[in-house]
Amino acid sequence: MPRICKLSTRHCRGRNLAGAAFILALILSAATSPLSAQSGSLEASDTADSGDRRAKDGERLFTTETFGGNGRTCQTCHSAQTGTISPQDARERLSKDYRDSLFLFDGSDDGKGNGFSRMLDEATILIEIPLPPTVRMGDDPKARSVVLARGVPTTLNTPALDTVFMLDGREPDLPTQALHAIERHAQATRRIPQPHLLRIAEFEKSDEFFSSPTLRRYAQGGSAPALPFGRTISEIRGRRFFIDAPLTGDNKTGACAVCHSGPMLNQTNQFLPLPVPAGTRFQTVNVSERDVRNRKRPFIFTNADGTETTVWTPDPGRALITGVIDGDPNADGAPFFTSLNSFKIPTLWGVKNTAPYFHDNSVMSLEELVDHYAEFLLAPLPPPFTTILTKQDKADIVAYLKLLN
Ligand code: HEC
Numbered sequence: 219m220p221r222i223c224k225l226s227t228r229h230c231r232g233r234n235l236a237g238a239a240f241i242l243a244l245i246l247s248a249a250t251s252p253l254s255a256q257s258g259s260l261e262a263s264d265t266a267d268s269g270d271r272r273a274k275d276g277e278r279l280f281t282t283e284t285f286g287g288n289g290r291t292c293q294t295c296h297s298a299q300t301g302t303i304s305p306q307d308a309r310e311r312l313s314k315d316y317r318d319s320l321f322l323f324d325g326s327d328d329g330k331g332n333g334f335s336r337m338l339d340e341a342t343i344l345i346e347i348p349l350p351p352t353v354r355m356g357d358d359p360k361a362r363s364v365v366l367a368r369g370v371p372t373t374l375n376t377p378a379l380d381t382v383f384m385l386d387g388r389e390p391d392l393p394t395q396a397l398h399a400i401e402r403h404a405q406a407t408r409r410i411p412q413p414h415l416l417r418i419a420e421f422e423k424s425d426e427f428f429s430s431p432t433l434r435r436y437a438q439g440g441s442a443p444a445l446p447f448g449r450t451i452s453e454i455r456g457r458r459f460f461i462d463a464p465l466t467g468d469n470k471t472g473a474c475a476v477c478h479s480g481p482m483l484n485q486t487n488q489f490l491p492l493p494v495p496a497g498t499r500f501q502t503v504n505v506s507e508r509d510v511r512n513r514k515r516p517f518i519f520t521n522a523d524g525t526e527t528t529v530w531t532p533d534p535g536r537a538l539i540t541g542v543i544d545g546d547p548n549a550d551g552a553p554f555f556t557s558l559n560s561f562k563i564p565t566l567w568g569v570k571n572t573a574p575y576f577h578d579n580s581v582m583s584l585e586e587l588v589d590h591y592a593e594f595l596l597a598p599l600p601p602p603f604t605t606i607l608t609k610q611d612k613a614d615i616v617a618y619l620k621l622l623n
């Protein structure tokens with residue numbers, strides 16, 4: 219089965235490094251965020267408006283409001299059709315209008331508006347993440363933040379049906395997320411009225427933000443989406459990789475479900491062959507480790523015992539939020555948890571429409587994705603834990619993924 223801990227067995231030791239620094243950072247961010255301090259009272263005053271007007275206003279704020287910034291709206295990057303953008307979308311938009319605000323600033327090659335080859339090739343955005351107190355850069359010791367190229371996760375399903383926001387889970391709720399998006403991607407110059415943030419969040423949960431009527435009904439209190447049975451032989455065979463079942467024999471049944479389980483197919487189950495509690499949300503599947511674009515840099519972590527560990531990676535993911543390599547103090551007290559290179563386990567509902575895949579958009583199609591997993595599931599672990607995906611298995615998994623509307 220999958221090797222969850224990548225770099226060395228040292229990183230795989232079960233430890234609970236519930237970093238005091240992380241808890242402190244949480245307390246500080248709560249204390250300094252005016253939004254989270256006031257959002258309770260805002261909600262109360264906002265209910266004076268009629269629901270209809272609020273919904274229309276939410277739509278306007280998401281699709282057209284620029285807040286006096288660089289011309290972008292939320293929809294610049296989260297399209298109405300897919301909730302995200304692909305390299306193909308970027309190419310079409312460039313040919314229509316070379317001044318499209320997608321290509322500005324963090325959408326450009328240098329982050330200053332020059333060059334758009336990264337956007338055209340991979341549709342990633344430059345994200346600046348502050349370095350936690352326990353991390354510094356080996357190649358730039360004074361730096362207190364780092365810039366990473368990340369894909370745009372879809373805004374379908376997640377706002378209403380997930381509680382973990384961003385690829386590394388760093389945003390506590392939708393209104394705070396919207397505030398930061400407006401400040402950082404849209405470079406707002408105007409003060410952002412706080413009820414506007416609540417309306418954006420409300421709009422992101424409205425009817426058009428779902429990949430299918432089933433998911434919408436689920437968000438509105440209906441029954442949880444069930445795994446489709448499949449009609450073709452290939453689809454029916456593909457289903458077994460996704461069912462919640464213990465790993466036995468060839469480890470194919472349930473191989474994907476160890477991490478893609480629960481109603482949203484986005485959490486670990488009880489059969490993950492590691493002491494990780496069911497329901498946790500961050501894992502690595504070797505995407506940063508593989509570093510296909512060769513963007514790794516040295517991140518130096520100061521461990522709890524004062525020793526230092528240098529890790530070369532293009533994007534440490536969750537570890538920049540927790541500040542530790544192992545452990546995630548935020549993960550339901552999980553004693554075993556790898557932060558390094560871990561990302562949120564994404565939902566698989568609607569996935570056929572949101573290529574490219576993974577946090578860095580490094581695989582372009584579901585076929586390529588399954589090739590990646592064939593390697594990952596063969597990780598050098600003792601045979602009881604490996605899964606060998608044949609050509610037929612790979613085709614079956616792709617066929618099944620395309621059914622998950
Ligand atoms: C320049 C492109 C861009 C713009 C404009 C933008 N976003 Fe995003 N959005 C992103 C990227 C990139 C991420 C993921 C970043 C990360 O996780 O580090 C993201 C993540 C999100 C997420 C989390 C999704 C998930 O799966 O966790 C939500 C919700 C979201 N954006 C909503 C908004 C809203 C609301 C606005 C407008 C106020 C907005 N975005 C504007 C690029 C953009």
Ligand code: HEC
Pocket residue numbers: 220222459473474475476477478500501502503505506560561562563564565566569572574575576577578587591615619
């Ligand atoms: C060890 C946990 C784990 C296992 C096992 C696993 N996944 Fe994932 N999956 C993840 C994580 C974590 C990500 C996000 C990784 C990243 O972005 O770096 C992901 C991402 C994906 C994505 C991309 C979604 C997107 O929106 O970009 C797809 C599709 C997917 N997995 C399908 C599968 C399939 C099919 C299998 C079985 C062959 C599988 N996964 C097995 C944890 C897992």
